[in-house]
Amino acid sequence: MQFLDEWKRYEKVVTICQKYNNDVKWLDLRGNHDAFNVPDLNDHKNLFRAYSEQGGANPSSYMYTHKLEIGEYSFIAMDATPDPGPKRPFNFFGFLRETQIKLLEKFSRDSRNSNMTFWFGHYPTSLIATEDNSDVRQLMRNASAYFCGHLHTLAGLIPQMYTRHRTGTYELELGDWKDNRMYRIVAVDNNVLAFSDQRFHEEPVIIFTNPQHAKFPSPLKITSTHIRLLMFPPSQDLTITVYIDNQEVGVAQRVQGPLYVLPWQPEHFDSGLHHIKAVVKEKEFVIKEKTQTFSLDGTVEPFPLKARLILTMDIYLLGKYLFFFLVFVYVVVLSLLRKCADIRSLQLQENLVFGGFLRKFINRWIHRLWMVSTTPKLYLILVGFTIYIAIGPWFLAEVIDGHTGLLFVWGLYVKGAFLPGNLAYVYGIFQMVTFNIPLLFHMGCVLGYPQSYSEPSRSRFSHRLRHLYIPMAALILFQSYMTLQEFPQAYGHKAMILGPVRTGSIFVGLYCYRVARAHHCKSTVHTS
Numbered sequence: 240m241q242f243l244d245e246w247k248r249y250e251k252v253v254t255i256c257q258k259y260n261n262d263v264k265w266l267d268l269r270g271n272h273d274a275f276n277v278p279d280l281n282d283h284k285n286l287f288r289a290y291s292e293q294g295g296a297n298p299s300s301y302m303y304t305h306k307l308e309i310g311e312y313s314f315i316a317m318d319a320t321p322d323p324g325p326k327r328p329f330n331f332f333g334f335l336r337e338t339q340i341k342l343l344e345k346f347s348r349d350s351r352n353s354n355m356t357f358w359f360g361h362y363p364t365s366l367i368a369t370e371d372n373s374d375v376r377q378l379m380r381n382a383s384a385y386f387c388g389h390l391h392t393l394a395g396l397i398p399q400m401y402t403r404h405r406t407g408t409y410e411l412e413l414g415d416w417k418d419n420r421m422y423r424i425v426a427v428d429n430n431v432l433a434f435s436d437q438r439f440h441e442e443p444v445i446i447f448t449n450p451q452h453a454k455f456p457s458p459l460k461i462t463s464t465h466i467r468l469l470m471f472p473p474s475q476d477l478t479i480t481v482y483i484d485n486q487e488v489g490v491a492q493r494v495q496g497p498l499y500v501l502p503w504q505p506e507h508f509d510s511g512l513h514h515i516k517a518v519v520k521e522k523e524f525v526i527k528e529k530t531q532t533f534s535l536d537g538t539v540e541p542f543p544l545k546a547r548l549i550l551t552m553d554i555y556l557l558g559k560y561l562f563f564f565l566v567f568v569y570v571v572v573l574s575l576l577r578k579c580a581d582i583r584s585l586q587l588q589e590n591l592v593f594g595g596f597l598r599k600f601i602n603r604w605i606h607r608l609w610m611v612s613t614t615p616k617l618y619l620i621l622v623g624f625t626i627y628i629a630i631g632p633w634f635l636a637e638v639i640d641g642h643t644g645l646l647f648v649w650g651l652y653v654k655g656a657f658l659p660g661n662l663a664y665v666y667g668i669f670q671m672v673t674f675n676i677p678l679l680f681h682m683g684c685v686l687g688y689p690q691s692y693s694e695p696s697r698s699r700f701s702h703r704l705r706h707l708y709i710p711m712a713a714l715i716l717f718q719s720y721m722t723l724q725e726f727p728q729a730y731g732h733k734a735m736i737l738g739p740v741r742t743g744s745i746f747v748g749l750y751c752y753r754v755a756r757a758h759h760c761k762s763t764v765h766t767s
Contacts, residue, residue, distance in 0.1 A: 465501060
């Protein structure tokens with residue numbers, strides 16, 4: 240939900256900043272937290288519209304063009320937050336409707352004559368779905384860079400989440416301000432992009448604008464007789480010594496404001512990757528060092544693989560395909576096993592490469608799954624419940640105050656609108672991996688449990704406790720915890736009472752265990 244006190248504090252910060260510098264143009268945009276529990280853009284719960292700088296005139300996507308004597312620089316704000324905006328967690332992915340896409344296409348056309356165009360938004364492109372299935376990266380193909388947040392650094396796993404798309408646009412994720420106090424300074428030097436991501440109070444900040452970083456080469460061949468760098472805040476008491484490949488080039492001289500320059504001979508570094516380093520000193524004490532790679536022949540330093548994967552893949556489609564793949568394999572495997580009259584024909588033979596232990600292990604599980612598939616009640620409930628997860632409603636609840644929503648794995652219906660499933664597919668994968676599949680294998684354990692250990696005795700009870708009772712209890716307890724905590728915490732108890740997937744899983748698990756135990760006991764008595 241939205242918190243009025245936070246928005247008032249934000250408005251106060253903006254007012255103070257503009258009081259001290261009237262030349263600042265403040266461009267703000269909603270993120271997914273700013274859309275929690277917001278029925279529509281005109282609703283009084285949309286506090287962004289009332290308390291932000293741009294919200295009054297531009298409650299959603301907009302374009303601002305900064306005009307200078309040397310040309311124009313366009314900034315396109317892409318608002319992909321869901322409208323209407325449900326409570327968490329089902330607005331973790333962005334969504335662009337056709338009307339928004341057409342507006343952004345117009346902005347893209349209008350900015351073609353600008354020196355440079357920068358897009359910014361909350362969601363990375365890998366987490367944005369579109370109503371017409373268009374590619375949002377193609378939409379911003381004329382941009383120099385797209386600035387975003389949301390994933391930030393994935394809890395520190397990817398400190399620099401940057402990549403370059405096939406269209407030539409750089410996508411630059413920024414670490415979060417809330418916990419890590421990260422911010423970004425972007426500079427443009429002769430229409431070449433340079434930037435630095437910094438932690439608050441880690442001054443001074445150094446940005447090399449020439450030569451440019453080897454990860455972010457200019458599409459144009461630009462040579463200059465001077466090294467140029469920016470230092471924030473500028474100071475008369477600090478000196479900046481520049482080194483290239485550990486060889487001192489000289490001391491940079493301050494020209495104006497934060498700009499420092501130093502003559503160099505670029506022809507000495509016209510091939511391969513090189514390292515440039517700025518050492519900032521106060522008297523003789525080193526207080527900051529900044530090193531980066533550069534090249535003058537087009538050699539590019541690659542981005543980290545993890546960053547490229549996260550930012551270039553389509554996570555929405557990946558989650559969708561993976562979920563339905565799990566459902567398909569689950570249903571098909573059980574159905575094929577059920578049709579098999581002689582399970583020995585599917586088991587591994589001794590002449591195969593597999594070792595004896597591995598072969599026996601695989602054959603044992605093939606036999607157990609076959610036993611599950613040939614138990615009519617178990618087969619029907621397990622396959623039926625898995626198919627229901629893929630096609631039936633998950634819950635009915637008040638996903639926005641005063642508005643009841645119906646969630647399917649492919650999407651959420653609320654307030655007469657449809658929001659694509661995105662995160663629901665992730666929850667579906669989680670459901671399959673943590674409940675449906677473990678339940679299937681445990682039913683195989685129950686049916687294949689040795690008959691000799693079913694007889695009453697203290698030692699045999701201990702064996703049953705470890706192999707039957709504790710695993711089943713753990714599965715039911717975990718599912719009960721998720722049922723009580725997950726959706727009800729966000730959407731109220733109605734999500735639990737009218738939640739066939741999460742709440743229904745508990746009853747499905749208990750029923751399957753009862754059927755499996757009864758079938759096992761019956762077969763034990765029959766064998767005896």
